[in-house]
Each structure stands twice: as C-alpha cells, then as structure tokens.
Amino acid sequence: AAGLGARAAIMLTNTVTGQPLDLAEAPEEGRDTKAVKTFLETGRNIxxxxxxxxxxxxELFLSMCSGCHGHYAEGKIGPGLNDSYWTYPKNETDQGLFETIFGGANGQMGPMYGxxxxxxMLLVMSWVRHLYKDDPKGAVWLNDSQRAAFTPFDAxxxxxxxxxxxxxxxxG
Ligand code: HEM
Ligand code: CA
Incomplete structure (x- = not known):
C-alpha cells in the first residue's frame, strides 16, 4: 500500500469533498498495469x-454501471454520461472521471474501489467515453487524431x- 500515493504524480481528490483519495483502498490486483502507471503519471487514460x-x-460497464446510468449511459436513476453536460465539469477529463468513479459522488453514486x-476503472471509463454521442469537439479526453477519427455513438x-x-x- 505504501508507495502507491508516492508514485502518483497527479493529486487525486474526492469529487464532492475535495479530500485526497486514498489509493491504498483499491484492491492490490490491477495496480501495476501499464495503464494505471501511465494514468498516475499523466492523468491520461490509454x-x-x-x-x-x-x-x-x-462488459464491465454493463455489470457495474448500466443498472443506474442506462444501457447506453443515457441516464436512468443516475444522470446520462453520454453527452457533453456534466454535473461535475471535471468529469470531462480522465482525471476527473477517475476521481468520481474511485471516490463516488452524492447519493447512490458510491465509491467504486470496493x-x-x-x-x-480505467477500462470502464473508456467505455463511457466510447458511448459519447455529442459533438466530438466536446470530447476533450481524446487526443487530436483520436478526435478526428471519433464517430459519436449510435445505439x-x-x-x-x-x-x-x-x-x-x-x-490481463
Ligand atoms: C453520478 C459514473 C455506477 C448512481 C455519476 C457521475 C459519473 C458516474 C461520472 C457524475 C456525472 C456528472 O458529473 O454529470 C458511474 C460509473 C459507474 C457508476 C462509471 C460504474 C462503475 C453507479 C451506480 C449507481 C449510480 C451503480 C446506483 C447505485 C449515480 C447517481 C449519480 C451518479 C445517483 C448522481 C450523483 C451526484 O450528482 O452527485 N456516476 N456511476 N452510479 N451516479 Fe454513477
Ligand atoms: Ca450528462
């Protein structure tokens, strides 16, 4: 557990309280992947x-998120995640979205580290981004070439x- 926080070059905070996230709460498994290391260095989701x-x-989105956010993240008991409007504007960045998933938000949006x-979490985030249906110009999480190639999701x-x-x- 020690060293995880030290390894993070970015400062991760809870979406509602602003308190630092304790990455040691996450399972041991899945900490040392290339994607997690890159994310903790750069705040970007590869x-x-x-x-x-x-x-x-x-598959992870269907089992963990769609029950509340809808099959296509169109919104259900939780808000739509497939459009350019965010209750918490930081969710349009990889860092912000990770922080919300890891630490939760209000009400039924509990922390997901359990x-x-x-x-x-990074995998689930990539599916949420893939479901984006609005103008690619709003897809600030993509790099320029990804944005040029991106087709808004069509169910x-x-x-x-x-x-x-x-x-x-x-x-894996
Ligand atoms: C809010 C993602 C699972 C209920 C949010 C937000 C995100 C998110 C990004 C903030 C949206 C915004 O800023 O507009 C996810 C992901 C999930 C997940 C990726 C699966 C890993 C769930 C589950 C529930 C739920 C299982 C219900 C038990 C809610 C609710 C909100 C919310 C009620 C509104 C909270 C607030 O406004 O503070 N979710 N969620 N979510 N989610 Fe989830
Ligand atoms: Ca939305």
Whole structure:
C-alpha cells in the first residue's frame, strides 16, 4: 500500500469533498498495469478508443454501471454520461472521471474501489467515453487524431460486443 500515493504524480481528490483519495483502498490486483502507471503519471487514460480493450470495458460497464446510468449511459436513476453536460465539469477529463468513479459522488453514486480495481476503472471509463454521442469537439479526453477519427455513438448502429476476456494488453 505504501508507495502507491508516492508514485502518483497527479493529486487525486474526492469529487464532492475535495479530500485526497486514498489509493491504498483499491484492491492490490490491477495496480501495476501499464495503464494505471501511465494514468498516475499523466492523468491520461490509454484505454480510450483502444479496440482491443473496449470489449472487456463494455462488459464491465454493463455489470457495474448500466443498472443506474442506462444501457447506453443515457441516464436512468443516475444522470446520462453520454453527452457533453456534466454535473461535475471535471468529469470531462480522465482525471476527473477517475476521481468520481474511485471516490463516488452524492447519493447512490458510491465509491467504486470496493467493486472495481484501478485497472478496471480505467477500462470502464473508456467505455463511457466510447458511448459519447455529442459533438466530438466536446470530447476533450481524446487526443487530436483520436478526435478526428471519433464517430459519436449510435445505439442503432453495429457496435462492439461485450466480452469477459481480459487481454494481456488490457492488464490481463
Ligand atoms: C453520478 C459514473 C455506477 C448512481 C455519476 C457521475 C459519473 C458516474 C461520472 C457524475 C456525472 C456528472 O458529473 O454529470 C458511474 C460509473 C459507474 C457508476 C462509471 C460504474 C462503475 C453507479 C451506480 C449507481 C449510480 C451503480 C446506483 C447505485 C449515480 C447517481 C449519480 C451518479 C445517483 C448522481 C450523483 C451526484 O450528482 O452527485 N456516476 N456511476 N452510479 N451516479 Fe454513477
Ligand atoms: Ca450528462
């Protein structure tokens, strides 16, 4: 546990209280993946639009998030996560979205560190981003080439099927 916080170059804080997140609360598993290390160094999620990892990301979203946020993150008892409006504007960044998932927000949006490891949080985040349906200009989490290639999600079009498998390239 010690050393995890020390390794983070970015300062992670709770979305509601602003208190520092204690990364030691996350499971041991999934701490040392390339994606988690890169995220703790840079605040960026390398799984965004990664075609190898999106099937597992989809499966994790369906099991952990869709019950409250809807199948396509269109909103249900929790708000829609597939559009350019955020209750907490920082959620348009990878860092902000991670902070909200890790530490929770208000009401039924509890902290997810008991249910997902940090690598899985980054995977789930990439599926939330993939479901984005608004103008790609608002997709500030993408780099320029990803943004140029990004097609807003269309529930009626063919989309990436969920898969249980966690490929090695996705922390497996
Ligand atoms: C809020 C993500 C699971 C209920 C949010 C927000 C995000 C988020 C990013 C803030 C949205 C904004 O700023 O507009 C996720 C993800 C989940 C998950 C990725 C799965 C890993 C759940 C579950 C529930 C839930 C299981 C219900 C038990 C809510 C509610 C809010 C919320 C009620 C509003 C909280 C507030 O405004 O403070 N969620 N969520 N979420 N979520 Fe979730
Ligand atoms: Ca929204």
């Amino acid at each position: 799984y965004n639009e990664d075609p190898v990892c999106l099937p597992k990301a989809h 249910a997902l490891n940090m690598n899985e 009626n079009a063919k989309h990436i099927e969920p898969a249980e498998e966690l490929p090695e390239a996705c922390g």
